[in-house]
Amino acid sequence: MSAGMAKVEEVFRDRSKRARELQAEGKKVIGCLCTFAPVEFITAAGLVPYRMAGSMRKPAELVEHHLETIACSFTRSVLDLGLAGDYSFLDGFVIPHSCDNIVKLYGIWAQTVKHEYGHFVNVPHTTSKASLEFFEAELNVFRKSLERYIGREITDEDLHRSIALHNRQRALVRQLYEFRKEDPPMISGAQVTRIIGAITSLPVAEGNELLESLMPEVREGRYVNKKGKAPRLMIYGTGNDDVPFVEMVEQVGARVVVDDLCHGTRAYWFDVGTAGNPVAAIAKSYLEKINCPRTYRQSPGTHQEDLENRFGYLYQFAQDFKVDGIILYVIMYCDTHAFDAPDIVEYLKSKRVPVLYLEEQYQTSATGRLKTRVQAFLETIA
Amino acid sequence: MEGPREKTTAQKSTETSKRVRLMVKDLAQKAHEARAKQEPIAYLFIASFYDDILRAMDIVTVGTENYAGLCAAKMVAEPFLAKAESEGYPRNLCTYATCGLGFDAMRRDLGGAMPPNAPDGGMEQPTVMLGTGMMICDPRYKWYQAAQRYTGAPLHVLGLLNPSHYYTHADFREFRDYYIRYVMEELRGLVEFLEQRTGRRMNWDRLSEVVDLSEKTIKVWHDTYQLRKAVPAPMPTEDALSAMVPGYFMMGTQLAYDFYRELYDEIKYRVDHKIGTITDEKYRLLWALSLPPWYGLVIFNYFESRGAVFPIEMVYHPPPPPQIPDAVTDPIERMAWRFYDAMTQRYEKARNHTGDPWVEWFLELIEDYKLDGVVFHQAMTCRTIHTGQLHQMNILKKHTDKPVLLLEGDIVDVRNYNEEATHKRIDFFIEILEQYKARHAQ
Ligand code: SF4
Numbered sequence: 001m002s003a004g005m006a007k008v009e010e011v012f013r014d015r016s017k018r019a020r021e022l023q024a025e026g027k028k029v030i031g032c033l034c035t036f037a038p039v040e041f042i043t044a045a046g047l048v049p050y051r052m053a054g055s056m057r058k059p060a061e062l063v064e065h066h067l068e069t070i071a072c073s074f075t076r077s078v079l080d081l082g083l084a085g086d087y088s089f090l091d092g093f094v095i096p097h098s099c100d101n102i103v104k105l106y107g108i109w110a111q112t113v114k115h116e117y118g119h120f121v122n123v124p125h126t127t128s129k130a131s132l133e134f135f136e137a138e139l140n141v142f143r144k145s146l147e148r149y150i151g152r153e154i155t156d157e158d159l160h161r162s163i164a165l166h167n168r169q170r171a172l173v174r175q176l177y178e179f180r181k182e183d184p185p186m187i188s189g190a191q192v193t194r195i196i197g198a199i200t201s202l203p204v205a206e207g208n209e210l211l212e213s214l215m216p217e218v219r220e221g222r223y224v225n226k227k228g229k230a231p232r233l234m235i236y237g238t239g240n241d242d243v244p245f246v247e248m249v250e251q252v253g254a255r256v257v258v259d260d261l262c263h264g265t266r267a268y269w270f271d272v273g274t275a276g277n278p279v280a281a282i283a284k285s286y287l288e289k290i291n292c293p294r295t296y297r298q299s300p301g302t303h304q305e306d307l308e309n310r311f312g313y314l315y316q317f318a319q320d321f322k323v324d325g326i327i328l329y330v331i332m333y334c335d336t337h338a339f340d341a342p343d344i345v346e347y348l349k350s351k352r353v354p355v356l357y358l359e360e361q362y363q364t365s366a367t368g369r370l371k372t373r374v375q376a377f378l379e380t381i382a
Numbered sequence: 383m384e385g386p387r388e389k390t391t392a393q394k395s396t397e398t399s400k401r402v403r404l405m406v407k408d409l410a411q412k413a414h415e416a417r418a419k420q421e422p423i424a425y426l427f428i429a430s431f432y433d434d435i436l437r438a439m440d441i442v443t444v445g446t447e448n449y450a451g452l453c454a455a456k457m458v459a460e461p462f463l464a465k466a467e468s469e470g471y472p473r474n475l476c477t478y479a480t481c482g483l484g485f486d487a488m489r490r491d492l493g494g495a496m497p498p499n500a501p502d503g504g505m506e507q508p509t510v511m512l513g514t515g516m517m518i519c520d521p522r523y524k525w526y527q528a529a530q531r532y533t534g535a536p537l538h539v540l541g542l543l544n545p546s547h548y549y550t551h552a553d554f555r556e557f558r559d560y561y562i563r564y565v566m567e568e569l570r571g572l573v574e575f576l577e578q579r580t581g582r583r584m585n586w587d588r589l590s591e592v593v594d595l596s597e598k599t600i601k602v603w604h605d606t607y608q609l610r611k612a613v614p615a616p617m618p619t620e621d622a623l624s625a626m627v628p629g630y631f632m633m634g635t636q637l638a639y640d641f642y643r644e645l646y647d648e649i650k651y652r653v654d655h656k657i658g659t660i661t662d663e664k665y666r667l668l669w670a671l672s673l674p675p676w677y678g679l680v681i682f683n684y685f686e687s688r689g690a691v692f693p694i695e696m697v698y699h700p701p702p703p704p705q706i707p708d709a710v711t712d713p714i715e716r717m718a719w720r721f722y723d724a725m726t727q728r729y730e731k732a733r734n735h736t737g738d739p740w741v742e743w744f745l746e747l748i749e750d751y752k753l754d755g756v757v758f759h760q761a762m763t764c765r766t767i768h769t770g771q772l773h774q775m776n777i778l779k780k781h782t783d784k785p786v787l788l789l790e791g792d793i794v795d796v797r798n799y800n801e802e803a804t805h806k807r808i809d810f811f812i813e814i815l816e817q818y819k820a821r822h823a824q
């Protein structure tokens with residue numbers, strides 16, 4: 001393994017290590033949940049955004065007394081880690097209004113895990129003009145709240161610099177995904193999951209350096225799995241931020257070449273505009289460009305047009321990455337995704353893309369039962 | 383909701399709330415007539431706060447959650463739930479939604495005819511569907527978004543805002559103006575949408591009258607529920623599950639106003655004459671922020687048979703009469719204030735005390751209604767209202783030693799319910815209440 005990937009493995013193994021080192025140097029680290037936490041503000045404030053994740057490998061236990069089993073199991077896993085002290089190192093946390101489960105998590109987190117800073121960003125569910133104006137006002141309040149915390153102003157210049165850094169990171173991740181268009185892909189799905197897990201635990205500039213150091217290694221073909229032909233898959237879903245599921249899918253003989261996940265393309269397939277008012281630009285891109293069922297897209301007309309408008313990008317991914325099938329992996333009790341699932345299945349079928357729909361608890365993502373279903377799916381598309 | 387009249391009657395149910403069943407039937411009838419005359423019909427969520435707009439534009443509404451509750455109470459929801467499952471909607475989604483989606487899917491399959499055994503003649507095909515984002519729950523826009531495949535009706539989602547109940551660290555004065563501005567713009571957007579899609583024009587003078595009437599209705603509804611503080615309890619929760627229908631599905635109508643006036647008079651008479659719900663009232667309980675099992679409202683009778691009554695409940699409660707500055711006269715602005723105010727009333731208090739506005743409300747009700755314990759019901763498929771209950775209990779326990787019970791079930795899907803286990807839990811809880819009261823009597 002070359003230096004870049006070795007570093008990824010090291011960072012991913014102990015995600016909070018670098019954050020704690022930085023704290024020892026006097027930096028403050030802010031936990032962020034979900035793609036809708038506007039990290040640009042945190043970087044602009046000179047703070048380190050740290051993406052909070054769950055753990056598919058650890059059964060949720062402490063959470064039993066705090067959050068019901070009917071809550072989405074990803075949220076429960078994150079809270080469980082918080083209650084166990086895994087996130088005690090954070091100086092603060094920022095939770096956006098992504099979905100009902102995340103909103104609940106904010107209230108519980110604020111009173112049980114506790115950090116010196118906490119903020120909830122209310123994100124509208126629609127993209128109307130009024131929603132955009134509202135979101136911009138809400139982001140300005142977030143900015144003021146951070147200013148109070150750090151004791152200085154966050155200038156437009158700070159924000160522009162931060163936007164450029166985060167856009168750079170998004171561009172680098174997209175570049176990394178380009179290598180997956182090859183057949184065989186030049187990097188595996190599990191490796192990409194680790195890379196994203198690693199860069200989201202580092203200050204954005206350090207994450208960018210890590211990505212830059214990786215590019216030549218990937219380009220040279222050091223991580224290509226040349227073992228013959230294998231079905232190329234896309235994974236669609238929610239907080240799939242840990243490796244067991246992707247690993248399992250790849251171990252049973254598929255290649256995960258692209259995704260539509262919160263810890264994947266959703267966070268990187270857009271840029272924040274660089275001209276004009278930076279807050280308005282952030283509001284606009286988060287609301288209009290992040291593809292997540294939690295943001296309502298008005299139907300342009302017929303049902304078919306609605307499906308095209310909402311899920312056309314999935315088909316585009318499928319074509320660009322020459323996908324043989326898609327796994328819809330919906331975490332159990334995730335309402336926003338589950339309501340969309342029949343529409344997505346209908347749409348993809350109309351496009352003749354094979355689909356496997358899985359609804360599972362976040363923690364049991366790699367169990368034998370699931371494995372059998374994935375294997376059966378692979379046989380049907382072989 | 384009309385369920386309790388089908389399955390259970392409190393020993394001294396109010397006469398006024400018995401009228402609700404007929405009112406529900408009339409609502410359905412209005413929708414059937416509107417369809418026959420090809421007039422617009424809107425699918426609408428409960429407690430939408432903007433019903434006034436539809437009333438002023440004379441658009442008939444169909445309350446889709448209400449209909450699912452009705453199907454559950456009549457034990458006919460199962461085929462609709464099964465249909466939704468066969469369409470690919472997981473069983474654990476909100477069963478109001480899956481019942482509605484199943485119904486819509488069947489109606490579509492039947493070429494627009496009503497599915498067999500549809501109570502009250504079924505839900506009419508809507509002309510438009512109105513959802514909300516950031517208000518109460520995600521299914522309030524995801525459900526209708528999904529329903530488009532069956533109804534083909536255009537959906538309008540308003541970005542109405544619940545300022546987060548947990549937002550207690552922040553100063554709301556920083557927010558208020560842009561929250562209100564946002565809601566106003568969204569309400570104007572709704573009027574525009576309705577004008578385009580239904581051909582109806584807004585009559586702004588009429589809207590002002592409707593808004594006045596709604597505010598008056600909220601006030602008298604609220605005042606009526608203040609009377610329920612009396613001992614013995616003059617009106618139980620199962621009556622309130624009916625009595626909420628005019629307020630939550632008919633707001634802005636003279637009928638709703640008259641209903642609460644009448645209810646007020648009846649409750650006042652009961653209070654003055656010390657007429658209680660049950661003969662021997664031993665325990666006064668709070669029905670927490672939990673939706674009821676519409677298929678099994680007899681559990682309230684079970685409590686009553688053990689000497690326990692629910693004088694008040696946190697669901698289907700009237701909104702607080704809004705505190706609107708006098709200078710605000712524009713009806714849209716008044717509606718926005720009504721909305722904002724209801725969401726933020728306990729915010730300051732929570733900030734300085736428990737940190738949780740819901741828990742503040744629990745504590746107020748326990749004190750004001752002289753309650754001995756709290757009963758939660760975890761309706762499995764409604765995450766929005768029923769997650770966070772454990773957390774509420776945890777905080778509540780820090781501020782009161784009143785006994786707390788958690789029951790499990792659902793709103794619509796009887797498969798999530800075990801009657802025997804429920805009765806055992808209630809029996810055990812009554813013993814705890816007895817011990818608690820004995821301890822405190824000493
Ligand atoms: S998995 Fe779904 S319900 Fe859970 S946090 Fe993500 S979007 Fe929300």
Ligand code: SF4
Nearest residue numbers: 476478519521764766
């Ligand atoms: S509040 Fe609960 S029961 Fe009501 S529509 Fe939302 S998820 Fe369903």
